[in-house]
Amino acid sequence: MTIDNEIKKGITKGDIILIACVILLIAVLFLLSFKGSDKKLTAEIYAYGEKTHSIALSEVGESYTLRINRCELLIEKDGVTFLSSDCADQLCVKKGKLTRQGDTMACVPEKVVVVLNGAANENIDSVAY
Amino acid sequence: MKTNKLTFLGVFGAVALVLSFIESTLVPDIPFLPVGAKPGLSNVVTMYAASVAGLPGAVYITMLKVLFVFITRGASGAFMSLCGGLLSTLAVSLLIKYEGRIFSFLGIGIAGALMHNMGQLFGASVISGTFAIFNYAKYLLIFSLITGAVTGSVLMLLMPRLKRIGGLKYKNSATDKVS
Numbered sequence A: 001m002t003i004d005n006e007i008k009k010g011i012t013k014g015d016i017i018l019i020a021c022v023i024l025l026i027a028v029l030f031l032l033s034f035k036g037s038d039k040k041l042t043a044e045i046y047a048y049g050e051k052t053h054s055i056a057l058s059e060v061g062e063s064y065t066l067r068i069n070r071c072e073l074l075i076e077k078d079g080v081t082f083l084s085s086d087c088a089d090q091l092c093v094k095k096g097k098l099t100r101q102g103d104t105m106a107c108v109p110e111k112v113v114v115v116l117n118g119a120a121n122e123n124i125d126s127v128a129y
Numbered sequence B: 001m002k003t004n005k006l007t008f009l010g011v012f013g014a015v016a017l018v019l020s021f022i023e024s025t026l027v028p029d030i031p032f033l034p035v036g037a038k039p040g041l042s043n044v045v046t047m048y049a050a051s052v053a054g055l056p057g058a059v060y061i062t063m064l065k066v067l068f069v070f071i072t073r074g075a076s077g078a079f080m081s082l083c084g085g086l087l088s089t090l091a092v093s094l095l096i097k098y099e100g101r102i103f104s105f106l107g108i109g110i111a112g113a114l115m116h117n118m119g120q121l122f123g124a125s126v127i128s129g130t131f132a133i134f135n136y137a138k139y140l141l142i143f144s145l146i147t148g149a150v151t152g153s154v155l156m157l158l159m160p161r162l163k164r165i166g167g168l169k170y171k172n173s174a175t176d177k178v179s
Helices: A003-008 A013-033 A091-095 A123-128 B003-025 B042-073 B075-096 B105-128 B131-165
Strands: A037-047 A050-056 A064-068 A071-076 A079-085 A104-107 A112-119
Touching: A013 B105, A013 B131, A037 A064, A037 A079, A050 A064, A071 A112, A079 A091, A079 A104, A079 A112, A091 A104, A104 B131, A112 B131, B003 B042, B042 B075, B042 B105, B042 B131, B075 B105, B105 B131
Parallel strands: none
Antiparallel strands: A037 A050, A037 A112, A064 A071, A071 A079, A104 A112
16 A cells, blocks of 8 residues: 555545534534623633632723732723733733633632623513513 | 664654743744744654553653753642643553544544643643633644644554654554564
8 A cells, every 4th residue: 555545545434523523613602602782791710629709890990900819800891801920920910901702811820710701690670671 | 672663763762852942932822823822843753652562651752841841840740741742642542542443633633732732721720729710722723633633644644654664563453564
């Protein structure tokens, strides 16, 4: 058997099924994350596994900073930014501002997680208009 | 341990470390990609080790990578690397035995990348104490589909050539043509 023949053996049915399943899963996850209103974002902040803050961003007036463990977070009307963190890889800082629903960032060494959620239980507001 | 196995693991362990190092330092952060996501080129080496040296060889190379992460990035990074690395190595070692029957190298690469990312997220969840991090999974899934396809294809192209070099026996009973 020559080398080229072996390469041309190519992909199997299993490959295609796997890829299709993963694409389906991604689509479902994205659809689920778009549920709820995009206008009213809630920043949920976890430290050491406990939810410590739940901030309705639309109600934030002046932007302010929040220190959690050794991370510094900037809370603004339109998003949350990791300003600094006392860890080696600085991934959370590189991410920049979280602005959209479903955006998630964690500083794993400092055990701080930030998730932006749409306002799920504010149905009364949506009835109003 | 036989000399050729020892040499093999030494050489390929070094190759894996160099690839991880290049990825973690020289590859720039591309804005629209998930933060911290890396192509995982060293997984090509782990997959190759899994196919020629079996699970123990692949685990050895994985542990070497974990040690490297521990030295350069600390304990939490190392724990995430351990979770991702072991899960992916187990999956790849299992699937590669049936290479060509269930999945080709393409599918094995994707499965390995998926397992690696999900294992890392699991590790991150354990450390930070909340599974809220799994919100990040959807971005990583897209990314691992692409990187897994790349690493799998690289191995698909390399494998026949590496087999010709010989050395260790290729442990796939289905397509074993190396004597």
